[in-house]
Amino acid sequence: MNLENELRDALRREPAPVDFTAKVLAGTVVSPIRVLPWWRRPAALALAAGLILGAMIPTAIFEYHQREERRALAARNQLMAALAITRTRLQQAKARIHRQTRHTL
Amino acid sequence: MGIDFTRTVLENQSLVFSLALRFLRDRAGAEELAQDVFLQLYRKLDEIETPVHATWWLRRAISHRCIDEARKRKLRPRIGLDAVPEPAVENRSGDPLLNERLRVLVEGLPANARMVVLLRYQEDLDPTEIAELLDMPISTVKSHLHRSLTALREKLEKKEVCR
Numbered sequence: 001m002n003l004e005n006e007l008r009d010a011l012r013r014e015p016a017p018v019d020f021t022a023k024v025l026a027g028t029v030v031s032p033i034r035v036l037p038w039w040r041r042p043a044a045l046a047l048a049a050g051l052i053l054g055a056m057i058p059t060a061i062f063e064y065h066q067r068e069e070r071r072a073l074a075a076r077n078q079l080m081a082a083l084a085i086t087r088t089r090l091q092q093a094k095a096r097i098h099r100q101t102r103h104t105l
Numbered sequence: 106m107g108i109d110f111t112r113t114v115l116e117n118q119s120l121v122f123s124l125a126l127r128f129l130r131d132r133a134g135a136e137e138l139a140q141d142v143f144l145q146l147y148r149k150l151d152e153i154e155t156p157v158h159a160t161w162w163l164r165r166a167i168s169h170r171c172i173d174e175a176r177k178r179k180l181r182p183r184i185g186l187d188a189v190p191e192p193a194v195e196n197r198s199g200d201p202l203l204n205e206r207l208r209v210l211v212e213g214l215p216a217n218a219r220m221v222v223l224l225r226y227q228e229d230l231d232p233t234e235i236a237e238l239l240d241m242p243i244s245t246v247k248s249h250l251h252r253s254l255t256a257l258r259e260k261l262e263k264k265e266v267c268r
Contacts, residue, residue, distance in 0.1 A: 003258055007226040010204035011211065016122035017136060021114050024143045028110070 113159045114143055121167045127223050128171040130212045142166045165238050168220050175216040210257050221249040
């Protein structure tokens, strides 16, 4: 007796049960558990959102400061212009008063 | 790229189921384990490149899962080679009783040796392929084969002498 041949004969493949494929396919439908690509996984999305927010916040703060600085500068310039106008008007008024006073005397 | 999952199941179900059945000798358990391995493949479908790769992956997965399952069930101490019953059998080639007796004797082998024998004689893999599949040194595979064949031969001869 050739033991190796006997083993090949005894251990030959056996067909799977007739409903085997159906059961496996049903398992894939019941639990569609195919792994999502990493960029579609919730943890990756949360991480991406965190990174974007992390990058946006300093930018927003910087832009806010810039805007406030520009507004303060504009307000200062307006104030300076207003003061210059007032000084001119005062000088004009003072000159007029001076002229009238001299004329009266 | 990718492979057709349904076709992969159809082409490999006999391979996966038979390995599990011959290893566990438990039809329901083998079916459950085989289904689980196919679902595991389904989850990794993106990583599988060709049908040959799928077959290799399935063979590897079911081999390791069977060995793990046997350890979980502690099959090994339950049935030792010496404890295997010896059904009356006529020693001629192609005899279904002899086949059954051989299957029972193989079942009595330790888990790793049993898987090596199954991959060698069911799947017709050579020792190099078996070593790669089971992450074992080739010398260990050859040793398992040699010792298993010796043990099986002794067991069969002992029966003949008794008769």
